[in-house]
Structures are given as C-alpha cells and as structure tokens.
Amino acid sequence: MTGTLLKLEGLTKAYPGVVANDNVSFEIQKGEIHALLGENGAGKSTLVKTIYGLVKPDTGRMELNAAEFIPPEPRAARAAGVAMVFQHFSLFDALNVAENIALGMENPPPQRQVAARVREVSEKYGLPLDPDRIVGDLSAGERQRVEIIRCLLQDPKLLIMDEPTSVLTPQEVQILFQTLRQLSEEGTAILYISHKLEEIRALCENATVLRLGAVVGTCDPRETSARDMAEMMVGASLHVPEKATADTGETVLALKALSAPAPHQFGTALKDLNITVQTGEVLGIGGVAGNGQDELVAALSGEMKTAAGMVELRGTPVGQLAPNARRAMGLLAAPEERMGHAAAPDMSLTENAVMTGVTRKSLAQRGFLKWKEAKAFAEDVISTFDVRTPGPENAARSLSGGNLQKFVIGREILQDPDVFVVNQPTWGVDAAAAAAIRQAILDLAAKGAAVICISQDLDELMEISDRFAALNEGRLSEPRPAAGLTVEEIGLMLGGAHDMEAAHA
Amino acid sequence: MLRLEKRPQPSRAWTFATPLLAVALTMVFGGILFAALGKNPIGVIRTIFLDPLFSEFSWFYRPQLLIKGAPLVLIAIGLSFGFRAGIWNIGAEGQYIVGAICGAAAGLALYPAETRLIFPLMVLAGALGGWAWAMIPGVLRVKFGTNEILVSLMLVYVAEQLLASMALGLLRNPDGLGFPGSRNLAQWSSSANNELIAGSGMHWGVVAAFIAVIFAYVALSRHIFGFQVKLSGQSPRAATFAGINPGRLILICMGLSGALAGLAGLFEVTGPSGQISIDFNVGYGFTAIIVAFLGRLHPIGILLAGGLMALTYIGGEIAQSNLGLPAAAIQMLQGMLLFFLLAVDVLTNYRIRIGQGAAA
Numbered sequence: 001m002t003g004t005l006l007k008l009e010g011l012t013k014a015y016p017g018v019v020a021n022d023n024v025s026f027e028i029q030k031g032e033i034h035a036l037l038g039e040n041g042a043g044k045s046t047l048v049k050t051i052y053g054l055v056k057p058d059t060g061r062m063e064l065n066a067a068e069f070i071p072p073e074p075r076a077a078r079a080a081g082v083a084m085v086f087q088h089f090s091l092f093d094a095l096n097v098a099e100n101i102a103l104g105m106e107n108p109p110p111q112r113q114v115a116a117r118v119r120e121v122s123e124k125y126g127l128p129l130d131p132d133r134i135v136g137d138l139s140a141g142e143r144q145r146v147e148i149i150r151c152l153l154q155d156p157k158l159l160i161m162d163e164p165t166s167v168l169t170p171q172e173v174q175i176l177f178q179t180l181r182q183l184s185e186e187g188t189a190i191l192y193i194s195h196k197l198e199e200i201r202a203l204c205e206n207a208t209v210l211r212l213g214a215v216v217g218t219c220d221p222r223e224t225s226a227r228d229m230a231e232m233m234v235g236a237s238l239h240v241p242e243k244a245t246a247d248t249g250e251t252v253l254a255l256k257a258l259s260a261p262a263p264h265q266f267g268t269a270l271k272d273l274n275i276t277v278q279t280g281e282v283l284g285i286g287g288v289a290g291n292g293q294d295e296l297v298a299a300l301s302g303e304m305k306t307a308a309g310m311v312e313l314r315g316t317p318v319g320q321l322a323p324n325a326r327r328a329m330g331l332l333a334a335p336e337e338r339m340g341h342a343a344a345p346d347m348s349l350t351e352n353a354v355m356t357g358v359t360r361k362s363l364a365q366r367g368f369l370k371w372k373e374a375k376a377f378a379e380d381v382i383s384t385f386d387v388r389t390p391g392p393e394n395a396a397r398s399l400s401g402g403n404l405q406k407f408v409i410g411r412e413i414l415q416d417p418d419v420f421v422v423n424q425p426t427w428g429v430d431a432a433a434a435a436a437i438r439q440a441i442l443d444l445a446a447k448g449a450a451v452i453c454i455s456q457d458l459d460e461l462m463e464i465s466d467r468f469a470a471l472n473e474g475r476l477s478e479p480r481p482a483a484g485l486t487v488e489e490i491g492l493m494l495g496g497a498h499d500m501e502a503a504h505a
Numbered sequence: 506m507l508r509l510e511k512r513p514q515p516s517r518a519w520t521f522a523t524p525l526l527a528v529a530l531t532m533v534f535g536g537i538l539f540a541a542l543g544k545n546p547i548g549v550i551r552t553i554f555l556d557p558l559f560s561e562f563s564w565f566y567r568p569q570l571l572i573k574g575a576p577l578v579l580i581a582i583g584l585s586f587g588f589r590a591g592i593w594n595i596g597a598e599g600q601y602i603v604g605a606i607c608g609a610a611a612g613l614a615l616y617p618a619e620t621r622l623i624f625p626l627m628v629l630a631g632a633l634g635g636w637a638w639a640m641i642p643g644v645l646r647v648k649f650g651t652n653e654i655l656v657s658l659m660l661v662y663v664a665e666q667l668l669a670s671m672a673l674g675l676l677r678n679p680d681g682l683g684f685p686g687s688r689n690l691a692q693w694s695s696s697a698n699n700e701l702i703a704g705s706g707m708h709w710g711v712v713a714a715f716i717a718v719i720f721a722y723v724a725l726s727r728h729i730f731g732f733q734v735k736l737s738g739q740s741p742r743a744a745t746f747a748g749i750n751p752g753r754l755i756l757i758c759m760g761l762s763g764a765l766a767g768l769a770g771l772f773e774v775t776g777p778s779g780q781i782s783i784d785f786n787v788g789y790g791f792t793a794i795i796v797a798f799l800g801r802l803h804p805i806g807i808l809l810a811g812g813l814m815a816l817t818y819i820g821g822e823i824a825q826s827n828l829g830l831p832a833a834a835i836q837m838l839q840g841m842l843l844f845f846l847l848a849v850d851v852l853t854n855y856r857i858r859i860g861q862g863a864a865a
Contacts (some may be wrong), residue, residue: 333746337742355649355746358729
C-alpha cells in the first residue's frame with residue numbers, strides 16, 4: 001500500500017502574459033490524502049487540469065505508477081485511474097441520478113444495472129443516494145455525492161477534489177471526510193484542493209503550497225498552524241479585518257412575512273421571512289447555495305417585486321418598488337454573480353458605474369448622461385478600493401475576479417447606502433482582496449449603515465457579523481448573536497446534514 | 506494549426522476594419538461567382554460598384570442612390586435599437602407595407618382636397634400604421650412570451666395579402682379603368698413627396714433618414730435610453746438589476762422600429778413608387794436587416810452601409826440590363842456581404858494564433 005503513485009517533475013505551463021505553473025514538482029503516495037493549497041490564481045486549477053488531461057504542459061513530465069503519464073485528454077486520464085470532482089457540477093437538472101451517471105460512462109450498461117451499482121457504492125461508502133431521484137430536486141451536498149459516486153464507479157487510484165466543501169454544511173463535511181478517509185485506507189490517493197485551512201488540518205497528511213504558479217513550500221498540515229499555512233500561501237502577513245463596536249440603533253429595514261414563489265423551475269420559494277436590521281449592524285445570513293439566497297437578494301434589490309408591506313424601509317413599504325426607486329431611498333444591493341448580473345462584462349467600468357449609480361450620484365440630467373461625472377465616479381471607485389486596472393475605459397471582463405468584486409462593492413458603498421445587501425462578497429476573491437472587502441463592509445456599518453451579508457463562507461460570517469441567521473429551503477431562522485456561536489450550532493441552524501447523519505452510524 | 510484566442514476586450518481597430526474586409530471578400534468571391542457564370546469578373550464588379558457613381562450616366566444614378574438608400578437607412582436605424590437590445594424584429598417589411606397603406610388611406614380619404622396639411626397627416630398615419638403592426642409581436646412577446654422573430658416575420662405575409670386586397674379593393678383608383686392600384690399620390694399636390702431640389706433625389710424620406718441618424722447617434726451615445734438598450738442587449742440580468750423593465754423596453758424598441766419602417770413606406774408610396782400597387786414593396790424591410798448589421802448597428806455605420814447597399818441595387822440593375830446577369834446573382838452578392846460580415850466579425854473579439862497550443 002506504500003510507494004509513489006503520481007510523480008510530477010518540472011511542470012511548466014504559460015499562458016499569454018502569465019505563467020500558470022512554474023517548474024512544479026511533487027509526489028503523491030498511494031493512499032495518501034494530499035492537500036494542494038494556494039490562493040485564487042496560484043495555479044491550482046491549471047495543475048490539476050494537467051493531471052486530468054485537460055491541459056498540456058509546455059515542459060515537464062509526469063509518472064503514474066512509475067510509468068510515463070501523458071494523458072492527451074480526460075478519457076485517457078480516467079482510463080489510467082485518475083478521477084476528478086469539479087467545483088462546479090456538470091449535471092443535468094431534468095434527469096435522474098442514474099441517468100446522469102450513465103451519461104458520463106464510455107459504454108453505459110443498462111439503466112437498471114447502473115442504478116444497482118449506484119446503490120451498492122453509495123452504501124459501501126456511506127453516501128446515501130437514491131438513483132431514481134431527479135437531480136434538480138437534490139441539495140448541493142447530494143449533487144456532490146452524484147459526482148463522487150460517478151468517480152468511484154471507475155475504481156480510481158487517484159481522486160482529485162476541487163474545493164469540495166464550499167457547498168456543504170459542517171455536518172455534511174464530516175460525512176464527506178469519513179468517506180474520503182475510508183477511500184484512503186483502501187489505497188485510493190486523494191488530491192484535495194481547498195483554501196479552508198482548518199479542514200485541511202483535519203483531513204490531510206501532506207500539503208503542497210503554490211504561489212504565483214510555483215511550489216513555495218510543503219508541510220504536514222497536522223503539525224502546522226492555519227496562520228502559518230495562510231502566510232505561506234499569501235507570502236506576507238495577513239491583515240485581519242477589525243470590527244469597531246458601533247452602537248446599533250433604530251430599525252431601518254424590516255421583512256414582514258416575506259414570501260415569494262420560486263422565480264423558475266429549480267429556484268427556491270421564500271417562505272415567511274421575518275427579520276429586522278438596525279443601523280450600524282451587520283446581519284450575517286448563512287446557508288448552503290440554492291436555499292433562497294438569490295431570491296432574497298432579488299426581493300430586496302427590487303428585481304423581484306412582492307406585496308408592498310413585505311419589505312419596509314424606515315417604516316415605508318417598498319416591496320412593490322422597482323430597483324431605482326429603492327436606490328433613491330438608500331437601499332442598495334450587490335448580487336453574487338459579478339459577470340452578467342452585478343456588472344456587464346463587455347461594457348466599460350464607467351458604463352458599469354452608471355449602471356447602478358445613475359440615481360444616487362445624479363449621473364443623468366433630463367435623461368442625458370453626464371459622462372464626465374460618470375467617469376469621475378468610476379475613477380473614485382477605482383482609487384478608493386484599489387481596483388487594479390489601467391483605467392475606467394477598460395471593459396469589466398478584463399478585470400480579475402477579485403478586482404471586479406472590489407469595483408462592484410465599492411460602487412455601491414461609495415453611494416452611501418442606508419441599507420446594503422451583499423451576496424457572497426468574497427467568493428472567488430484572493431485573501432488580500434477579501435480582507436479589504438470585509439473591512440469596507442465593517443467600515444460601512446461603523447458609519448451607521450445597516451448591512452445584510454449573505455455568504456456560504458461561515459468563517460467570513462463569524463468574522464464580520466453581529467447577528468447570525470440561517471437560510472434553509474427558503475426559510476430564515478431566528479437570528480442569534482454571532483459571538484459565542486459554535487460551528488456545531490451553526491451547522492444545525494443550516495439544516496444539519498439534511499437528514500443524512502445516519503449514514504455512518 | 507489555426508486557433509482563436511479571446512481578446513481581453515473588443516478590438517477597436519477591427520471594429521472598423523471588419524466591414525471593409527467583408528466588402529473586399531465579397532468582391533473577390535462575387536468575382537469568382539461571376540466568372541463561373543461566364544462573365545468578366547472585374548468588369549462586373551466595376552459595373553456594380555463604380556458605374557453608378559462614375560459612368561457617363563451617373564447623373565441619373567447618383568440621385569437614385571439617395572432614393573434607394575433613404576428607406577434602407579430609415580428602417581435600419583429603427584431596427585438597430587432593437588437588435589442592440591436583443592429584440593429581433595424581422596418583420597420591418599410588413600410594418601413598411603402597413604405604414605404605406607395607412608398613410609395613403611389617410612390621404613386618399615380626403616381626395617381631392619388641396620391643402621398642405623394633408624401630407625403631414627399622412628406622415629403621422631404612416632408612422633402610426635407601422636407602429637401598430639409592430640406592436641402585435643411586441644405585445645404578444647411581453648404578455649405571452651411568444652417569439653417575436655416568428656410573429657413579426659409571419660406578419661409580413663399577412664401584410665402582403667392586406668396590400669393585395671387594398672390595391673384591388675378599398676384603395677383602388679375609381680378612375681383607373683379597373684386596373685389594380687391606387688390613385689397616383691405623387692401626382693396629387695397635397696400628397697406628393699417630390700424632390701426638394703430638382704435632380705438631386707432629395708425627398709422628405711431622405712431628410713427623415715438623416716434626422717433619424719442624428720437622433721439615433723445622440724440617443725445611443727448620450728441618452729440614458731441608449732444606455733439601457735445596450736445594457737439589455739449585453740446582459741439581461743444586469744439590466745434588470747439596473748432597474749430596466751424588460752417588457753417596456755421591448756415595446757419601445759418594437760414601436761420605434763415599426764414607426765420608422767412605416768414612415769419609410771409612406772415616403773416611398775407618395776414619392777418614388779407613387780401609388781399603392783400589389784408589388785410596390787421591393788424588400789427594403791429585409792435588406793435593412795443586412796444594412797443594420799453591415800453598419801455595426803451604429804448610426805454612422807448604417808448611413809454608410811445604406812449607401813453601399815443602394816449601390817449594389819443600382820449597380821446590380823445596370824449589370825442585369827447591360828451584361829445580362831441574372832437577378833439572383835445580385836441577391837447572392839448581397840447575401841455574401843452579410844455572410845462575410847458575420848464571419849469576420851469574430852476578429853473583433855478573438856485574435857488568430859498560428860501554431861501549436863493546447864486548448865485550455
């Protein structure tokens with residue numbers, strides 16, 4: 001059960017203007033759980049895509065079981081025993097589990113046999129899954145199980161997992177970890193990609209840290225502190241956002257029995273949400289993706305209208321108002337998806353500044369846009385929030401994820417909102433930018449605004465929230481003070497393991 | 506191996522260069538087509554693209570350029586708003602016909618009164634007619650989610666039947682000895698849309714086209730309406746987030762393109778065509794779609810593209826009568842122009858790399 005499974009030697013891959021992987025070498029032993037650590041853009045994805053046959057390296061070589069390994073395409077990698085669970089699932093909502101799994105097979109056996117194999121594997125590894133269920137009805141954790149079982153059916157020697165826990169509740173994470181440990185004991189090596197350091201400390205035996213495409217260190221995560229690993233990743237000491245204790249005052253925003261039907265077939269209906277938010281406080285709303293986050297933001301921003309009294313701003317019903325009317329009253333929002341929702345990718349930053357700023361920044365006079373003022377506003381956002389771009393005339397899509405997110409958040413914050421609703425403020429953003437964004441949110445609250453921060457990153461919510469509530473299947477839990485909440489309690493608020501705890505009992 | 510690589514942002518130089526490249530490619534492949542038909546390719550290309558402007562009869566052809574170009578530009582400007590916003594009105598031909606019918610009917614109802622007020626009334630009726638015809642697909646899309654491409658296109662054929670019925674029935678000239686077609690509007694001083702300067706080809710439709718170009722230019726570059734149109738076309742979700750009501754925008758864009766197409770129909774039927782006849786429409790509404798894209802949906806571009814299309818119409822007629830080229834060959838040439846434009850369009854957003862590389 002020992003011996004080297006995969007050996008990487010001097011892998012280099014350059015794209016125009018950026019070296020994604022720079023002379024990367026490391027080894028994975030048989031049955032080992034090996035962590036690959038690094039910030040966004042450190043080259044983790046390119047590296048695993050190379051192993052999975054999606055990317056051809058410019059130079060360097062790989063060995064699998066001491067034999068030359070150059071997979072020209074994923075099919076060859078799968079045949080050699082490499083399987084991968086992607087961060088973003090590739091499943092068809094309208095098909096059932098067995099059909100989805102059969103679709104990914106080279107020569108799928110009859111449906112009934114696939115279903116039987118799915119049942120068998122899911123029982124063996126404690127991953128309960130009914131092969132006949134429609135994928136569109138599954139929770140994110142269950143969908144991930146479909147992907148994992150799809151991989152396990154190939155009997156892999158190496159299982160690559162890209163950010164697997166970002167969509168799971170703490171209890172579901174525990175179930176996943178037990179499965180991974182069981183696999184490892186049976187001799188399957190696991191390459192585990194994540195930036196959640198505590199998880200890596202709990203699970204992995206070895207870690208390779210990437211920064212700017214190069215290996216900057218290896219460590220045993222069980223014996224290295226999370227802070228040391230983070231600094232290895234970032235290459236500098238980290239700035240931790242500071243929370244000034246602001247006085248929370250009067251109620252600015254109130255949701256009163258907010259209910260709304262699902263906007264589309266696989267959306268989530270909002271069910272009887274009641275909550276108030278005070279000036280100067282950050283209300284954190286946690287929850288696994290797809291439990292009504294998008295719908296809640298839409299109901300607050302005005303993209304989805306509700307009965308007038310369901311949303312009240314300083315006692316005035318605003319549920320029936322369009323987005324710009326709400327902006328005029330001081331209710332601003334920043335949705336999760338940057339490209340194509342919060343910002344238009346092909347338009348310039350100036351135009352993107354006009355997009356939501358036109359009302360409060362009075363960037364139009366009798367319908368005619370004041371481009372000079374708009375450009376000045378965009379420049380203001382760029383300089384205040386340290387957005388790295390040559391200038392406001394550049395298209396939004398030319399910015400990196402973190403920079404565009406800083407622009408999107410900064411655009412709203414510089415409009416002095418009374419209430420600011422933000423969904424996944426630091427999703428896919430590097431650590432330095434994430435710290436800056438969290439600090440900006442905290443500063444905004446300190447100045448007396450009310451902030452609702454919706455996120456799947458529990459660490460983030462614990463860091464910035466005053467009160468915490470959980471969104472689960474379109475219902476909002478009773479908010480509780482964030483200080484003193486344990487991970488266990490939060491997990492239960494998030495709906496536990498969605499009734500799957502029995503799996504490993 | 507050739508491979509495409511996405512540019513970080515659209516190339517400005519290629520935005521301007523692609524229409525020229527498309528015209529050049531059309532000339533080359535058009536030449537090959539004409540050679541295959543047994544004609545001298547260079548001679549035909551010269552006849553189509555240069556003779557209307559520089560031959561000994563160009564005094565006759567040059568005004569034709571304005572007469573043929575004006576309706577194309579007027580319709581294309583209206584379409585460009587919708588196309589930018591992702592609203593596909595393919596039925597401008599029908600709106601053009603209905604605009605002409607309504608405008609002509611409004612005038613003929615008052616025949617033979619002699620007053621200057623009749624022509625403005627007809628213009629208004631023409632615009633309203635086109636607007637109303639475009640509202641049918643617009644309202645159906647907003648209320649019931651029907652596909653405006655199909656509905657607007659099918660309404661063209663309805664409009665053509667309506668035109669035939671009008672030319673043979675309600676609007677038929679009572680003094681016309683039973684011939685189909687209405688009274689001649691160009692010869693009735695109250696409704697005549699004659700040349701404003703003799704021999705120039707400049708009639709009210711040309712004036713309207715130029716006004717539309719200026720209006721569209723200002724709206725798109727400076728007004729919030731133009732901004733909303735662009736934003737809706739690029740990312741519908743971002744547009745909703747920015748507070749734009751998609752249904753309202755659909756109705757405005759459909760209405761605008763319908764009204765301008767109706768105007769073009771009215772100016773045509775009171776001027777160059779002169780009467781409502783079964784086949785007074787010559788496909789301007791469809792050709793305007795090519796003009797709109799050839800002009801990159803930009804007002805100035807549309808103005809130039811309208812001129813170019815008018816040129817191929819006139820040059821094509823010359824080539825037909827002088828060189829015996831089939832009419833279909835000319836239509837092929839116009840089709841090629843759109844095809845090549847769409848094909849080389851990829852260069853605006855992508856660059857071509859030659860050599861080995863992995864697909865990432």
